[in-house]
Amino acid sequence: MIEKLISVSLRNRFVVLLLAAIIFGFGIFAIQNNKIDAIPDLSxxxxxxxxxxxxxxxxxxxxxxxxxxxxxxxxxxxxxxxxxxxxxxxxxxxxxxxxxxxxxxxxxxxxxxxxxxxxxxxxxxxxxxxxxxTGVGHVLWYTLETDGMDLGEQRATQDWYVKFALQNVEGVSEIASFGGFQKQYQITIDPNKLNYYKVGIKEVMDAVNSNNNEAGGRKFELSDMGYIIKTSGYLKSIQEIENIAIETKNSIPVRIKDVSQVQMAGEARLGIFDLNGNGEAVGGIVVMRTGENADEVINRVKLKMDEVAKGLPASMKFNIVYDRGKLIKESINSIKNTLIEEMVVVSIIVFIFLLHWRSAISIIIQIPITIAASFILLNAFGISSNIMSLTGIALAIGVIVDNGIIMSENAYKQLSIRQEELNLNFKSE
Known part of the structure; x- marks a missing residue:
């Protein structure tokens, strides 16, 4: 079977070269469209x-x-x-x-x-x-650097401006906020005062909920103009919450401030985010969507950050604390250098041992063609270019050229033997 394949290939050299060129072309296209990441997603x-x-x-x-x-x-x-x-x-x-x-x-x-x-x-x-x-979807971490801005204001900027802007980036699944204080109105109820005014906690909650609401009316026309009626009832300050009436006792309203203390504070926290021992920081984690190209997503997020930074307060800027893009570039460059070095070393060794430049070239050509073809299979199975896959290709270069060296050496040896036989026959005649 192998002898027939070799003989067919020798008789149809142009077809073999054409097929090799087509595979190499598709391989280059596959390399350009292959997803790039630093680590494989095994989640x-x-x-x-x-x-x-x-x-x-x-x-x-x-x-x-x-x-x-x-x-x-x-x-x-x-x-x-x-x-x-x-x-x-x-x-x-x-x-x-x-x-x-x-x-x-x-x-x-x-x-x-x-x-x-x-x-x-x-x-x-x-x-x-x-x-x-996925579990390896955290591709970028950032914090907001400021000059003395309150942690609550930083978290509000992150939650209500930065987060919504970065979530629109293609390939981003979520922006997870961390650090700082999430502002909220807190009503601290005094149980003794509740007992004095004979008011229950549920009544306090119902009073706050019913007064923090907006209602719509209807539309009416006056002097050929249409007007829409609505009531604005959202609570906007501590004073508005304090003046909410819970119920009336002897024509005297019992207000929230009579039974409790209202204050603006942060939500209870289970931990803090400290940056390099320099104090608390506020920021977010960029979570990549499943199956996306990590390198492209990171680049798109960074471009969006440049746009978002224009709308931040004058003393605030982005500080990237973890960037997988750097790890991706370092990993890819390391593997590229390894591949180039191996190709050069293999070429030199093949040429020295065979001392036949045509045989050496036929072996060396196999390396880029085979590497390009391997990326076709990577795309077919949805495998990204990462440390594991590229290292496997680098380690397989020895196997790639091994068969070529053996076959070329054997062919070179058989031709030499055949040439000697012809020379002997010629002398005998």
Missing amino acids: ENQVIVFTEWQGRSPQIIEDQVTYPLVTGLQGIPNVKYVRANSMFGMSFIYIIFKDGVDTYWARSRVLEKLSTVNASLPNGITPTLGPDG
Whole structure:
């Protein structure tokens, strides 16, 4: 079989060269379109369901939220297993699908199932899906550098300006904020005053909720002009909250400030983000969408940051603390240099041992053609150019040229023997 293949190739050299040129051309195209990353994505094909129920202990979360969700989500097609984790005020469900299942098909199936499971959860509890990223999707971390700006103001800038702008970048799944204080109005109730005025906590909550609302009216015409009636009732200051009337006692209103203290403060935190021991910092994590090109996503985010920076306060700027793009460039450059060095060394050794430049060239040509063809297979199987895949190609160069060296040396030897036989026959005649 091999002899027939060799003989056919020798008789059709032009066809072989043409096929090699076509493979090399498609390989160059595959190299240009291959996804680039520093590390391979070996994470499982999973969908995360996150449920928040503040103030509840892990046991209550486990019994009333996690257990109903786990039992309800186990009937989804192509699911390998379901994991769960309950903690204070939060529940995490990890639905692991079989390899090869489309991520967005899996997310849609989970959403369909959640619509039937919600009935078994406590009132006001709404499970949400996690971002469509993976465990290695954190491609960029940044902080906001300022000159003495309050941590609450920094977090507000991050949450209400920077986050929304960067989330619009193509390939970004989520911008996860960290650090600082999330501003909120806090009402600290005095139980003794509640008892004195004979008012319950539920009445205080209902009063605040009913007074923090807007309502629409109807449209009417006056002097050939149309007017829309609405009421503006959103709370905008501490004073407005303090003056909310809970109920009336003997024609005297009992206000929020009579039974509690209202203040602007930050939400309770379970930790802080410290940057290099220089104090707290506020920033965000760029989470890449599944299957995206990490290098391109990072470059697009950096370009968007330049636009967003124009709208930041004068004393604020971006500080990138983790950039996988640098690791990607260093990894790719290292592998490229290794490939070039190996090609040069192999070429020199082949030429020295064979002392036949045509045979050396035929072996050396195999290296770029085979490497280019390998990228066609990488794209076909959805494998990115990373440390593992490129290192494998670098290590395989020896195998690539090994068969060529053996075949060329054997052919060179057989030709020499044949030439000697012809010379002997010629002398004998």
